[in-house]
Amino acid sequence: MIEIRDLHKSFKKLKVLNGVDLTVEDGQVVGIIGASGSGKSTLLRCIDYLEKPNSGHIRFDDVDFDVSKATKNDVNYMKSHTTMVFQQFNLFKQKTALENIMEGLVIVQKKSRHEAKEIAEKYLDLVGLSDRADHYPSQLSGGQQQRVAIARALALDPKVILFDEPTSALDPEMIQEVLKVIQKVAKSGKTMVIVSHEMNFIYEICDKVVFLEDGKVLQEGTPAEVLVHTDNERIKQFVSKVNFIETYVNQYNI
């Protein structure tokens, strides 16, 4: 379980996170929504410690620390048990699909190449790309690259996977194949935090939705509470803008 309390992050004078509280239970799928610039990416990046938060408190299974007094151990724990899936896929372009997945297994987790290859093949199969194992990122479509990136994250078996707008850089016809894979991962019981503007998908897949505004949580609750029954004018306005249509809701058949 991750419990984040009063998290603050500024870039020079710009305050981006102004006291975020967030709890993610084991096996839970948490959606984070909000306008562009509200701090969604920064929040995920602070959890993955790609950015160093300024203050706040984090409790994550075996570690419990004040951010301003984080030890190297605390930071390493956060880094090694969380993995990010990025909007731009960020595959290593000189490595094949299979090598991309093996890299962390061999270099970080010190598994033998043989074992790493077996694991990588398993996850490549899970995302339906066994036949693309030896392709370089430049030889894959955006949707395929993102599926490899998801396999790369999954293979390391982190406690939490963080998705930062995983379909925003994709051509429309590729969005579904990636969402299907994410949905499969969610069903398998993996703990996930997902930032996305695909409201129907968020509605279907998430156990909890958090609406972020100006670096603070404006509302959190079940998808229905936040997306359908909210009293908050700001959220109503946001949801209407992103074309959340309830009749589409059942397309993922969860």
Place this chain on the structure above:
Amino acid sequence: MANVFDWKLIFTNIPELMKYLPITLEVTFISYIMSLIVGLLVALIKIHKPKVLYQLTTFYVSFTRGTPVLVQLYLTYFGIPLVLQYINYKRGTNYNASFIPSIIFALVALSLNSAAYNSEFIRAAIESVDRGQIEAAGSIGMTPWQTLRRIIIPEALVVALPSLGNALINMAKSTSLVYTCAVVDITAGGKLIAGRNYRYFEMYLSLSIIYWVITLVISIVFGILEKKSKVGEKEIVKINDRNKRFA
């Protein structure tokens, strides 16, 4: 007339020069490798700008690029013994500069000279590596050193290959100046041989041929490396070609 220019000598000189070739190659490759290591360190300092080191490297690069390599060779040759004397005087130690093989002076001067130039293209190559991949490496738990070694350097290498080839060619040619440090490379050896019959012009033609062949070989090798390194970019090239055809 036959005495003015003996063209056969140009070729008969070459076998005799070959016994000095190992020194030329040794100085070229060792200085080259050191210039890349120092160049990488300087490039990293330029990128991360640590306080004192950054000012020091700025001074070093400016000085090195602003003075001739010949002068730098002399500075090293006369400077290192002076520094040793000074250390001996201050510390009461007893290092003796005459025990330093003269080739060391040449290696130090040439690698430091070349590193100043290399640092610039190495910096540019490192900065050309997409930030996203560096973040992805961090996210899967790779340390900064692992990321540098496994992701940044291999990708920067591809970008830097043409410049790396040029740097090696320049290094091979610069070694002709090592006589200043009392190292006998092919140029210094050639001068010795030519001194016997005063056929200097023929000798310098022979030397030109050897240098030319060395640099040609380097160009060809780097040409092949560049082709091979395009791995992972094949498809993009193909698509671009196709777009060009339809344009």
